[in-house]
Amino acid sequence: xxxKINHKICLAPMLDYTxxxxxxxxxxxxxxxxxxxxxVTTGAILFGETNRYLKFNEVEHPVAIQLGGNDPSxxxxxxxxxxxxxxxxxxxxxxxxxxxxxxxxxxxxxxLEPQLVADCVSAMTEAVDIPVTVKTxxxxxxxxxxxxLCQFVDLVSSRGSRAFIxxxxxxxxxxxxxxxxxxxxxxxxxxxxxxxxxxxKLEIILxxxxxxxxxxxxxxxxxxxxxxxxxxxxxxxxxxxxxxxIFNSPEEPLTQREVIKQYLQYVDKExxxxxxxxxxxxxxxxxxxxxKGALAWRQLINQLITEKVSNPCDKIxxxxx
Numbered sequence: 001x002x003x004k005i006n007h008k009i010c011l012a013p014m015l016d017y018t019x020x021x022x023x024x025x026x027x028x029x030x031x032x033x034x035x036x037x038x039x040v041t042t043g044a045i046l047f048g049e050t051n052r053y054l055k056f057n058e059v060e061h062p063v064a065i066q067l068g069g070n071d072p073s074x075x076x077x078x079x080x081x082x083x084x085x086x087x088x089x090x091x092x093x094x095x096x097x098x099x100x101x102x103x104x105x106x107x108x109x110x111x112l113e114p115q116l117v118a119d120c121v122s123a124m125t126e127a128v129d130i131p132v133t134v135k136t137x138x139x140x141x142x143x144x145x146x147x148x149l150c151q152f153v154d155l156v157s158s159r160g161s162r163a164f165i166x167x168x169x170x171x172x173x174x175x176x177x178x179x180x181x182x183x184x185x186x187x188x189x190x191x192x193x194x195x196x197x198x199x200x201k202l203e204i205i206l207x208x209x210x211x212x213x214x215x216x217x218x219x220x221x222x223x224x225x226x227x228x229x230x231x232x233x234x235x236x237x238x239x240x241x242x243x244x245x246i247f248n249s250p251e252e253p254l255t256q257r258e259v260i261k262q263y264l265q266y267v268d269k270e271x272x273x274x275x276x277x278x279x280x281x282x283x284x285x286x287x288x289x290x291x292k293g294a295l296a297w298r299q300l301i302n303q304l305i306t307e308k309v310s311n312p313c314d315k316i317x318x319x320x321x
Contacts, residue, residue, distance in 0.1 A: 005062060005089065005131060007163065007205045009216060009246050010034040012229035013066040013091070013135070015098075020056045021275070022283045024266055026232070027059050028259050029239040032247045034225075035063045039093050041106075042069035045078045054085045064089035066135065068096065070106040070116065072123035079124040079132065090124055092117070092161075094136040097171040108171040111140040114152045118159040125160030133163040135207070138191050139170035146191055150198055163203035165227055166192045193222040213238060213245045220246075235289045257320050260287065264313040277312055278305045284316075 011018060011026055013036040023035045040053045045067075056063060065087045069075050079090045093101075094110045094117055101107035110117050117134070124132045134156055138149050153164060169185040187209045196204040205225035210216060216226040232238065237256050243249035254262070267280045281301050288297040300319055304312040 005034070006032065007034050007165075007203060007225035007227075008032070008220065009242055010165070010205060010207075010225060010227040011036055011232055012207060012227045013037060013039055013093070014229055014233065015039060015096075017233050019279065020060070021266075021270065021280050022233070022236075023060050023063065024057055025236060025259070025263050025283050026239050028262050029236075029254065030242040032249070033239060033242055035060055036091060036227075037063070037065045039066045039068045039096060039107075040078075042067065042071065042074040042078045045081060046074060050081065054082060054087075056085075056087075058086075061086075062088045064091045064133070066091040066093050067124075068093045068101065068106050070110060070120070072116075072120045075120050076123040076127035080127045083128045083130055087130065089130055090128060090132045091165070092121060092124065092132065092134045094134055095167050095171065097137075097173055108137055108140050108173060111136055111152065111171070112143055114155050117152070118155050121156055121161045122159040131163065132161055133165065134161045135165040135167070137167050137169060137171045138188055141171070141173055141175075144170045146194070149191065149195065153195060153199055153202070157199065157202055162201075163205065163224075164195070165205040165207050165225075166195060168192050168206060168208040189219070189222075196223050213241055216246060234286045236283070237287055237290065256287065256291065260284065260316070260320065264316060268313050271313075277308055281305050281312060 011023065011033055015038050018036060018038050026033060026035060044053050065082045067075055067078055067090060082090060093107050096107035098107065121132055121134065136152065168187050168189050168191065172185060189206065192204065192206045203224045205227055206219050206223045207227035207229065210226055210228045211231045219226045240253050240256065243251060243253060270280055271277060281304055285298055285301050288294045304315060309315065
C-alpha cells in the first residue's frame with residue numbers, strides 16, 4: 001500500500017493512551033491526521049508477544065510505530081518487522097524521560113549520545129524502505145544550548161532522518177518525573193521555529209503543550225507540522241474539525257454522536273474477541289467534554305468500566321437517545 005506521508009497534524013505517541021483502539025476512534029474523525037503508536041521497545045518485539053504489540057487496524061493508515069531502544073542492530077530488526085506489518089513510518093524515541101526508560105539508557109538519554117542516535121537511524125534506514133523519523137527534546141539537563149540542538153539535528157539528519165518531531169521542552173532526567181517534565185519544564189517554541197529556518201530542507205514537526213486547532217494553525221506558519229498529545233486524549237472530539245480547519249477538506253464532518261455510534265460498533269466486535277471493556281471505553285471519557293451533560297457522560301463511562309456490565313454499548317446508546 002502506498003501512503004502519502006503528511007505530518008501537518010499528528011497524534012502523539014503516549015504510553016497507555018494511544019493504543020490501537022484510541023487510534024481507531026481518532027481515525028473515525030479524520031482520515032488525514034497522522035497517527036503514532038505508543039512507544040514499543042525492541043525487547044518487547046524481539047522477545048515478547050510481537051503480534052500483540054504490532055497489530056493494528058487497516059483503517060488506521062497513515063500510522064507510524066514508535067520504537068524505543070539503543071542498539072542499532074536490534075532497532076534495524078524491529079524496524080524491518082514493523083515494515084512487514086504494514087506501518088508507514090518508523091519513529092525513533094529520543095525524548096521519553098521516564099525512570100524505566102532511563103534505566104534502559106534510551107529515550108531522552110540518547111540526546112546525550114548523538115553519534116549513537118545517528119548510528120541507530122542509519123541502521124534502521126538501511127533496513128527499511130519506509131521513512132525513519134526522530135522524536136526528540138530541545139535539550140536534556142545541562143545540555144540545553146541551541147547549538148547542541150543544531151548539532152544533534154545536523155548529525156542525525158546526515159544519517160538518514162529527514163523529519164524531526166521536536167518536543168519544545170528540555171527533559172530533566174535528574175530532577176523531575178515525566179509528569180513534572182510536562183508541568184514544570186518551560187516551553188520554547190521559538191527554538192523549534194528556528195530549527196526549521198536553520199534546516200529548511202528538513203521536515204520539522206512541533207510538539208508540546210498544544211491544546212487547540214487554533215494553536216496548531218499558528219504553529220503551521222513556522223513549521224511543517226504539529227503534534228498534539230494530552231489535549232487529544234482529554235478532548236478527542238477536537239479532531240472532528242481537523243479535516244476542515246487544517247486540511248481545508250470540503251467533506252461534511254461527523255457529529256459527536258455519529259462518531260460514538262460508529263465506535264460502539266467497533267467496541268461490540270472487540271468485546272467478542274475478549275478485549276477488556278476498560279481498554280475500549282476509557283477512550284470515550286473526554287469525548288463529550290464540550291457538550292451539555294459532560295459530567296453525566298463521564299459518570300456513565302466510569303460506571304460501565306468499573307462494574308463490567310455485560311452490555312455496555314447498549315447502555316451508552318440508550319444514554320445518547
